[in-house]
Amino acid sequence: MLEQFQALARTIGILDVIDTGLVAFFLYRIYIMLKNTRAAALVKGLMVLAALVIVSKWLNLHVINWILEKAMTMMMVALPVVFQPELRRALEQIGRGRLFRKRVELDEAELNDMIEAVANAAVIMGQRKVGALIVFERAVGLEERIETGIKIDGLVTDSLLLNIFEKDTPLHDGAVIIRGNRIIAASCLLPLTDARGLSQELGTRHRAAIGISEQSDALVVVVSEETGTVSVTRNGEIYRYLRREDVVDMLQSAFVGNNHFTLKQMILEKLDKIRNKNEKEANDVKQIVKPGGKS
């Protein structure tokens, strides 16, 4: 047995190790990209179908095997059409993501200043009913979106954000894009989501926030001009009726790297705590509203 292992080990060259390592890395990246997306359910479905094909072949169930094989082929053809947004996002991540882009690293103080500034500005704009769309670029580069706006490159401060989104000023329409702790551009145009079943209250500003969070890993803070409510979108989901501390928590959990802890879990836990303390307060912060209108 040991000899067999030794013989096997002798046949493994450095190129085999690199080859296997690269495949493992790409499979891992694909897993990370698909996690928490609609495509994850489909991949599971495909795996079940593949298992059924193998079992039916093994049992010599020719008709069932023929039908399942045809179904697999059909699904393979339908995949790129149905999952165009996810595939686009995956390709963007590969092409413009971590692999090739130097990330802006902020120290803790810079990060906290930036988060505080955005949360302050969002709350003030909410109170004044000033609409705002603030996009945080993360691993996926948003160069294409930045090009649709006006370049700024200024340190993120609450006053600068308030100034940009002030009604009837030249830059207030569209989105601000933040990279690191700098506002890179304002007046940027974002893709609108085509998700159905969104609340009637959510117009194009909120659709744009959901859209960019579907097509990239960006996190977006939105302030409604109509109601003054502050929301955050991430991974195609919208979290509404947020208070200042919720925005701070969400941004910290996204940027400080508590990635094992999803936003949804964080909000649910927060809601539970509040509910235990004060039932009435919990009703005021019913925070999670998914695009399907489920809460």
Ligand SMILES: Nc1ncnc2c1ncn2[C@@H]1O[C@H](COP(=O)(O)OP(=O)(O)OP(=O)(O)O)[C@@H](O)[C@H]1O
């Ligand atoms: N594709 C887009 N990209 C960036 N900003 C957009 C986009 N579409 C709309 N907006 C912004 O949203 C504003 C219009 O918001 P609208 O009232 O339609 O949406 P809403 O979701 O109902 O927001 P609010 O609650 O603030 O009224 C535009 O003036 C513009 O600033």
